Amino acid sequence: MAHQAPTPRQVTTGPGPATSPEDGPTVTATIAPPTECPRCGYESLQLLYSSPVAGAWEVHQCHRCLxxxxTCEPDRRTRRDAYPDSFKMTAEDIRDAPEVPTVPPLRQS
Structure with a gap:
């Protein structure tokens, strides 16, 4: 799948459409989707899912480290600069990682 440039999304915050001054303001902001993987820094990402509530969250996956x-998770899970250094990976870390064993088939009773 070819990498596509991310498109900004609209997110509305606040109590909703104001019907009286007590309801408070409704703010609509444009939030840019992620441009790099928080774990390995790779720039090829895939949008897997979007929330059924428009703008609530999206699920992204890195093409390199998976x-x-x-997007609603805290910065330490969603932003490369805030991701814990001890969990960051490089292309070499991924290449040299041990193979994950396959799950054996279920036993027949």
């Missing part, structure tokens, strides 16, 4: 995250 890390998945929701």
């Amino acid at each position: 890390y998945c995250w929701r």
Whole structure:
């Protein structure tokens, strides 16, 4: 799948359409989707899912390390600069990682 440039999304915050001054303001902001993987820094990402509530969250996956995250998670899970250094990976870390064993088939009773 070819990498596509991310498109900004609209997110509305606040109590909803104001019907009286007590309801408070409704703010609509444009939030840019992620441009790099928080874990390995790779720039090829795939949008896997979007919330059924428009703008609530999206699930993205990195094409290199397969890390998945929701955009509503805290910065330490969604932003490369805030991701814990001890969990960050490089292309070499991924290449040299041990193979994950396959799950054996279920036993027949």
